[in-house]
Amino acid sequence: MAIEKTYSMIKPDGVRNGHIGEIVNRFERAGLKIERMEMGMVTPEQAAANYQEHEGKPFYDGLISYITSGSVVKMVVSGEGAVAKCRSLMGATNPLEAAPGTIRGDFAVDVNANVIHGSDCLENAEIEIKRFFG
Ligand code: DAT
Ligand code: MG
Numbered sequence: 001m002a003i004e005k006t007y008s009m010i011k012p013d014g015v016r017n018g019h020i021g022e023i024v025n026r027f028e029r030a031g032l033k034i035e036r037m038e039m040g041m042v043t044p045e046q047a048a049a050n051y052q053e054h055e056g057k058p059f060y061d062g063l064i065s066y067i068t069s070g071s072v073v074k075m076v077v078s079g080e081g082a083v084a085k086c087r088s089l090m091g092a093t094n095p096l097e098a099a100p101g102t103i104r105g106d107f108a109v110d111v112n113a114n115v116i117h118g119s120d121c122l123e124n125a126e127i128e129i130k131r132f133f134g
Contacts, residue, residue: 001081005035006119007128008077008086012070013113015039020073023103023116026089027077036076036133042067046131050117059112066112074132083125086118 010023024034042050047064054060077086091102095114098105108114119125 003078003080004082004122004125005076005078005129006082006086006122006125007117007132008075008090008119009042009117009132010073010075011067011113011115011117012072013110014107014115015071015073017107019103019107019115022107026103027075027086030079030085030089032077032079032082032085034075035078036074038074038133039071040074041070042072042132044068049131050128062112076129076133083119083122087120090116090118 008027010020014020014023024037027034044064047067048055051060051063051067054063079085089103091098091104091108093104093114094111095104095108096111098108098114100106103116104114119128
């Protein structure tokens with residue numbers, strides 16, 4: 001494994017429901033480092049680019065309107081195998097399948113509003129860091 005950087009984002013429900021501190025704490029406890037962190041909105045353009053692979057699916061419109069519906073916390077997270085480590089701390093996409101002890105397993109109730117985003121591979125991590133931090 002090597003030191004990697006990944007992009008993670010606490011989604012609007014995670015912010016609204018007060019999970020920022022807990023999530024940052026879990027990342028740091030797992031040995032990951034918060035390199036950059038910024039609160040703000042996701043623009044419709046950023047949302048469309050980030051979820052391009054889902055265009056045309058039945059949940060696409062809801063996904064875009066949800067992710068642009070309120071403040072998010074954008075983060076660059078680094079560490080040994082940060083991409084996979086972040087994904088494993090997040091848990092499965094569907095909260096019904098997310099294991100207890102994972103962020104989604106503990107805090108998500110809805111497959112769309114599922115608390116947190118994390119890049120799914122190193123290549124997308126680089127693209128997403130540029131997309132959200134310029
Ligand atoms: P992940 O966020 O775990 O990488 P993904 O890339 O498959 O999952 O999907 C992106 C987001 O789209 C996901 O976090 C929530 C939403 N989503 C995925 N599948 C969905 C579904 N069947 N119904 C509603 N929203 C869904
Ligand atoms: Mg994904």
